[in-house]
Amino acid sequence: MILEPVDEQGWLDSALAVAEAHGRLVTLWGRNAGPDSYEVYAVYFDPAFGLSGVIFTLSHEGSTYPDLSELFPSAGRMQRTIWDLLGIAAAGSSDNRRWLDHGNWEKNYHPLRKSNSGLEISELKESDDYSFVEVSGDGVHEIAVGPVHAGIIESGHFRFSVVGEKILRLEERLGYVHRGVDKAFEKYHGIDGVQLAGRISGDSTVGYAWSYCMAVEAAWKCEVSKRANSLRALMLERERIANHLGDLGAIGNDAGFAFGLTQFMLLKEQWLRLNKDLFGHRFMMDAVVVGGVACDIDALGISRIREQCEQIRKEVGTLRGIYDDHAGLQDRFLTTGHVSTDVATRLGVTGLVGRASGIAEDGRINFPPYPYSDLQVNISVAQTGDVAARVSVRFDEILESLRLISELLSNLPEGAIHSLSKVPAEATFGVGWVEGWRGGIFAGIHLDKAGMVDRAHMHDPSWQNWPALEYAVIGDIVPDFPLINKSFNLSYAGHDR
Amino acid sequence: MMWETVRQIRKTGIKSENPPVAQELSRLADNQTREIQDEILKVLGRALTIRLVDAGSCNGCELELQALGNAYYNLEGLGIKFVASPRHADMLLLTGPISRNMLAAMLITHDAMPDPKLVVAVGDCAVKGGIFGESYATIGAASNVIKVDFNIPGCPPEPLAILQGILSAVRYRLPR
Numbered sequence: 001m002i003l004e005p006v007d008e009q010g011w012l013d014s015a016l017a018v019a020e021a022h023g024r025l026v027t028l029w030g031r032n033a034g035p036d037s038y039e040v041y042a043v044y045f046d047p048a049f050g051l052s053g054v055i056f057t058l059s060h061e062g063s064t065y066p067d068l069s070e071l072f073p074s075a076g077r078m079q080r081t082i083w084d085l086l087g088i089a090a091a092g093s094s095d096n097r098r099w100l101d102h103g104n105w106e107k108n109y110h111p112l113r114k115s116n117s118g119l120e121i122s123e124l125k126e127s128d129d130y131s132f133v134e135v136s137g138d139g140v141h142e143i144a145v146g147p148v149h150a151g152i153i154e155s156g157h158f159r160f161s162v163v164g165e166k167i168l169r170l171e172e173r174l175g176y177v178h179r180g181v182d183k184a185f186e187k188y189h190g191i192d193g194v195q196l197a198g199r200i201s202g203d204s205t206v207g208y209a210w211s212y213c214m215a216v217e218a219a220w221k222c223e224v225s226k227r228a229n230s231l232r233a234l235m236l237e238r239e240r241i242a243n244h245l246g247d248l249g250a251i252g253n254d255a256g257f258a259f260g261l262t263q264f265m266l267l268k269e270q271w272l273r274l275n276k277d278l279f280g281h282r283f284m285m286d287a288v289v290v291g292g293v294a295c296d297i298d299a300l301g302i303s304r305i306r307e308q309c310e311q312i313r314k315e316v317g318t319l320r321g322i323y324d325d326h327a328g329l330q331d332r333f334l335t336t337g338h339v340s341t342d343v344a345t346r347l348g349v350t351g352l353v354g355r356a357s358g359i360a361e362d363g364r365i366n367f368p369p370y371p372y373s374d375l376q377v378n379i380s381v382a383q384t385g386d387v388a389a390r391v392s393v394r395f396d397e398i399l400e401s402l403r404l405i406s407e408l409l410s411n412l413p414e415g416a417i418h419s420l421s422k423v424p425a426e427a428t429f430g431v432g433w434v435e436g437w438r439g440g441i442f443a444g445i446h447l448d449k450a451g452m453v454d455r456a457h458m459h460d461p462s463w464q465n466w467p468a469l470e471y472a473v474i475g476d477i478v479p480d481f482p483l484i485n486k487s488f489n490l491s492y493a494g495h496d497r
Numbered sequence: 498m499m500w501e502t503v504r505q506i507r508k509t510g511i512k513s514e515n516p517p518v519a520q521e522l523s524r525l526a527d528n529q530t531r532e533i534q535d536e537i538l539k540v541l542g543r544a545l546t547i548r549l550v551d552a553g554s555c556n557g558c559e560l561e562l563q564a565l566g567n568a569y570y571n572l573e574g575l576g577i578k579f580v581a582s583p584r585h586a587d588m589l590l591l592t593g594p595i596s597r598n599m600l601a602a603m604l605i606t607h608d609a610m611p612d613p614k615l616v617v618a619v620g621d622c623a624v625k626g627g628i629f630g631e632s633y634a635t636i637g638a639a640s641n642v643i644k645v646d647f648n649i650p651g652c653p654p655e656p657l658a659i660l661q662g663i664l665s666a667v668r669y670r671l672p673r
């Protein structure tokens with residue numbers, strides 16, 4: 001992907017061109033490129049042209065870049081984040097509330113400025129005064145949920161405005177699990193940064209690690225063997241299946257069908273145990289490394305995977321039949337948490353949630369690294385955009401991933417699983433984009449001439465999809481929220497970084 | 498439809514495994530489940546209830562805590578359950594490198610718990626800061642801000658390690 005330097009007008013023109021071509025904003029990030037020198041990056045995707053990027057250099061500290069949130073609503077929170085992390089603002093944006101900064105940092109502290117070490121510690125405050133948008137009217141009241149949630153789930157805050165049981169408005173507040181990942185990357189050599197990348201969102205560790213590695217390998221022009229990439233794809237598909245199994249169980253449970261949770265969690269546990277046996281870790285953390293993968297697979301491993309896939313395929317088939325025929329479940333799933341194709345397109349919704357709302361985009365098809373370039377991935381799309389659609393896409397994707405795993409195992413190329421050419425002695429930049437189970441995980445990695453990470457930006461697809469959840473619940477009742485939320489299952493950790 | 502469900506339940510059978518806590522702590526005899534239940538009963542006089550707070554986890558630790566609920570580990574069968582309200586919780590499990598943005602909520606949750614308020618740090622992050630350590634965004638080890646009764650290292654610790662840790666924490670507070 002080429003980054004084109006643009007001026008203010010070019011920044012706006014390129015955004016407009018993408019919007020007119022029905023493309024979407026993939027991500028935005030900023031960088032402190034040198035003393036008093038700041039850059040902002042925008043990456044777009046449209047099915048016809050693939051990925052494209054622009055870079056805008058701010059003329060001096062205190063200057064701004066043009067707002068994109070009118071064209072791409074998802075830009076709003078990304079721009080607020082750029083302000084928090086770097087102290088550079090989007091001129092003309094209507095929402096300038098802080099996003100990741102909850103008031104627990106020094107005043108005017110922007111961690112990604114190179115003059116800051118990232119270790120500056122300020123007095124902690126009890127709470128800050130975030131101004132939620134208020135809804136007024138007869139009988140309207142607010143329900144505040146979180147940041148500590150009822151179950152074993154991540155932390156975040158939801159503010160509902162309701163009349164009776166009906167949800168009028170939902171406003172999310174995130175950033176509670178911000179760990180300063182972007183700043184922490186600066187301590188890492190490009191080779192080692194993958195450990196951190198694999199711990200941004202634990203449920204997507206393979207997707208993150210691969211995306212990070214793809215970026216670093218592109219920056220360093222390092223060729224990865226076909227065998228290594230096939231093993232990465234094998235792990236990525238296993239990660240997809242593991243999460244879909246867990247979600248299908250949890251979605252059933254949130255609709256009052258505990259049987260579903262029990263059954264799917266058993267399958268997931270068997271799946272994770274085999275991961276541990278074959279890849280040394282239940283979630284395959286640290287199995288993808290810069291230059292390849294850390295562990296190979298032998299004939300016995302291959303036959304164990306095949307055997308397990310066959311068994312899971314049968315079980316999932318049975319369970320799908322049960323879900324489909326269960327009137328109570330279907331009653332809860334159908335029409336609940338609806339996101340129309342129009343809304344999804346306007347919000348730039350992506351990944352599995354997008355596909356359930358009729359957006360036929362899948363990085364394994366639209367932006368395929370090897371081996372996906374050689375595999376014919378069948379995309380799963382549903383049109384209804386409700387919980388039922390997100391359930392159905394998950395079922396389809398499990399079956400498709402099982403098929404892909406079988407293909408991968410049948411055509412596993414021979415060769416080394418790891419190789420690393422000499423690290424170039426110059427500043428480099430590369431991007432990675434991997435279709436994780438939630439959607440595309442984007443990496444934009446800047447490395448300095450010593451091979452150290454200068455700036456690592458890793459973007460979770462949840463950035464685009466969290467705002468869609470706010471739409472999905474409008475008009476539904478409060479007790480349906482857990483079900484709708486689970487059907488999205490977005491990442492807090494990946495978003496908050 | 499109902500028939501399919503019942504048949505699947507029957508086919509699945511009972512998957513719960515013997516809690517393998519005994520080997521580790523080399524103390525319990527054959528009827529481990531019973532003894533674990535007794536022990537929890539002795540310390541608390543009832544089932545053990547747990548409240549989890551994710552204070553900056555990557556979600557890896559949560560996945561393993563969720564796995565504890567599956568039929569293989571049969572957590573509830575041992576008399577241990579996760580509860581929504583801190584007012585009902587005997588034990589606080591903490592994950593993550595204690596993000597500054599979660600500190601207030603975490604302390605409020607701890608305050609709201611009745612005694613004995615057992616605190617267990619789950620995962621390398623909560624135990625010692627882990628990969629994130631201490632920074633403008635994170636406090637690091639949970640013990641930097643709260644009294645921790647027991648540490649369960651691992652990234653993430655596997656379900657059995659968590660189960661052993663939870664039981665050890667109960668034992669740790671057992672008056673001898």
Ligand code: SF4
Nearest residue numbers: 555557620621622652
């Ligand atoms: S210990 Fe590991 S798995 Fe747990 S929160 Fe920390 S990085 Fe994630």
